[in-house]
Amino acid sequence: MNSFFARKFVVQGIFIVITIILLTRLFYIQVISDEYILSAENNVIRRLPVYPARGIILDRKERILVQNEPVYDLMVIPREVKPFDTLEFCSLIGIDKVRFDRQFKKARNYSPYKASIFEKQLSVQIYASFQEKLSDFPGFFVQNRTVRRYPDSIGAHFLGYIGEVNQNAIEKSKGFYNLGDYLGITGIEKSYEDLLRGQRGVQNLMVDALNRPKGHYADGQYDTLAVPGEHLISSLDKELQKFGEELMVNKIGSIVAIEPSTGEILSFVSSPGYDPNLMVGRDRGNNYMELLNDKLKPMFVRPTQAEYPPGSIFKVVNALVAQQFGLIDEKTFFYCPGGYRYGRRGWMGCTHVHGSIDLRGSIRESCNTYYGYTYTRMIDQAGMRPINAYKRWRNAVSAFGIGSPLGIDLPGERKGLLPTADLYTKRFKNDRWGSSYTMSLSIGQGELGITPLQMANVMAIVANRGFFYKPHLIKAIGDKKVVKEEYTVKNSAGIDTKHFDVVIQGMSEVVNQSWGTAYYSKIDNIEMCGKTGTVQNPHGKDHSVFVAFAPRENPKIAIAVVVENAGFGSTWSAPIASLLVEKYLTNSISRPKGYIDRLLEANLLPGATVKPKNPKKVTPDSAKTINQTRKPVSVKPATTTR
Secondary structure, eight states: OHHHHHHHHHHHHHHHHHHHHHHHHHHIIIIIOOTTHHHHTTTTEEEEEEOOOOOOEEOTTSOEEEEEEEEEEEEEOGGGOOOOOHHHHHHHHTOOHHHHHHHHHHHHHHOSSSOEEEEEEEOHHHHHHHHTTGGGSTTEEEEEEEEEEOTTOOOHHHHOOEEEOOHHHHHHTTTSOOTTOEEEOSHHHHHTHHHHSOBOEEEEEEEOTTSOEEEEGGGGTTOBOOBOOOOEEESOOHHHHHHHHHHTTTOOEEEEEEETTTTEEEEEEEESOOOGGGGSSTTHHHHHHHHHHOTTOTTOOHHHHOOBOOGGGGHHHHHHHHHHTTSOOTTOEEEESSEEEETTTEEEEOSSOOEEEEHHHHHHTTOHHHHHHHHHHHHHSSSSOHHHHHHHHHHHHHTTTOSSOOOOSSTTOOOOBOOOHHHHHHHHTSSOOOGGGSGGGGGTOTTOBBOHHHHHHHHHHHHTTSEEEOOBSEEEETTTTBOOGGGGOEEEOSOOGGGHHHHHHHHHHHHHSTTSTTGGGOBTTBOOEEEEEEEOOTTSSOEEEEEEEEOSSSOOEEEEEEETTOOOTTTTHHHHHHHHHHHHHHSSOOSOHHHHHHHHHOOOSTTOOOOOSSOOOOOOSOEEEEEEOSSTTSOEEEEEEO
16 A cells, blocks of 8 residues: 555656656746747748858969859749739849749749749849849848859869759758759869858848848847858969960860979860850850750860870880880880881881881880880790780889879869780680780870870879879968878889980980971970870871970979870970970960961861961871781781871
8 A cells, every 4th residue: 555655656756847847948948048039930030041152263373263253042932922013023033924934833832931042143233123123022032142253264174163952962961052052063163062162151130021121130149150161272374274275276185284393283274165154154054055065075074084095105104114124225226127027917117217226216206116126025025924024014004193093183084094914815815915916005006095184194204203293283272271191292103213314315306306206396495305196096087196394304394285186296286285385484485476376276176177377397206007916817907106
């Protein structure tokens, strides 16, 4: 009995305690705390996000590349809309009645009670005229935003663009993004989204029945400030970028220029390009579709996504690797009778009979025969099975950043093509193949493919005599100018410094000696070291390629230029590169106006007729024929040029 009464009092006590807790909490909420005041007074308070200013992007000299300008999103709460003159409304914001009905239906389907965007990005001019009559349109209000503006209309592929978030991005952000927010879609805008976007704030505004603001609720006590995004200092030189884009008008191809001592990218041109301002504003969708459907693919980021056989510029890599293996040196001579015979019936031709030629001369005159002999030594005469020698060769080439992404701070970088031994074993159905099966690799043809960025990085390695820094487009972050640690790490190419001297001397003679293949591109008072290439294109005219660095001592710029369907590297790519090198190093151009106009006015698009204004005799990189064999006994002819 006593036990029963004891349990009764315990139960009663529990209920009393719970009741006291609930009453205390209710008193706190209603009398002491103002936590729920905003919700209770929602009928007169509008909670608006405050969008932060997106971080601006500057060039290496802190000149503006991307800035923000104000626009206004027209918002609607369908439940609060009252009858009004829709024709006047449409006239004020520049839409028709059909669009009005479609947008209003969309907003109502989203939610009759929640605010949503009715019309995006009204200009300052439209907003100014609309604001005067805003009170005539109950249920509508304006939300301040900013959009990107590109004052020089350059660097579209590097900078990228922003767009409205989709549902997938909202879910992945774990609550950071909401419907109507913007984020980086491509380029630097995407890579550095977390830094550029900033942090949203909130305003709690009191409004009357006519949507007129009556100030901040509780004097702004519950407002939070927006935090602007970090500004970025890019590695790009604005004037060099402008000049590069001008030189590539009416041409398909790429320019990549790197500062060898830092890995900072000085110029990043993809042609054809587009005005980045086309991806801003109310016509963005239409502009995007036009660019997407353009047969010349102006949105394709060629410097990091186009893969080309490197052609004769790859001879620089093979010359260095063969020296490192101890198979050739600066005193190694081979005899060139106008081509190289390999296997049973294979033949790789040169444009000239070079006779007895050494390593330096092979670079200067781009002798295919020399590299046929060199490649054969590396694969067939290395003291090991050819398949193992090939694997060793491939590992050495990959140390130059070929066949794998370099890790540039842009999305979508391709790794290039560096064939594995397994690929050939599968193709030839055994592992007893040797150099005669892959001879085209000796002169940068065949299954090889490297991006213009990788080409420029190879030149940075040569300029540095054996190492490189990861190529990057953002030099520093924020007011403190923070530099990412990964951009300060030296990456070795695995080649001893002593092996570069003879190669660099040969590259110097390519440009600075009258018998060099790029003599037409010589720069007065600047020793530029370069290598021409003419890349076989099975789909049309060959591609023009040139790589270089300058000056020879204490190099400041390494550059790669690719012009598709343009023929010899010495005709187009080398002159373009030489102008950019001179522009960067001296901030001026010493060449005659006719020299510059020829390049600026040339139309090298497929189907166009090229008539140079000031034609000069140009030394071809070399044209030759390779009889490439799958097996030494069967011949498969193919043409290639250097």
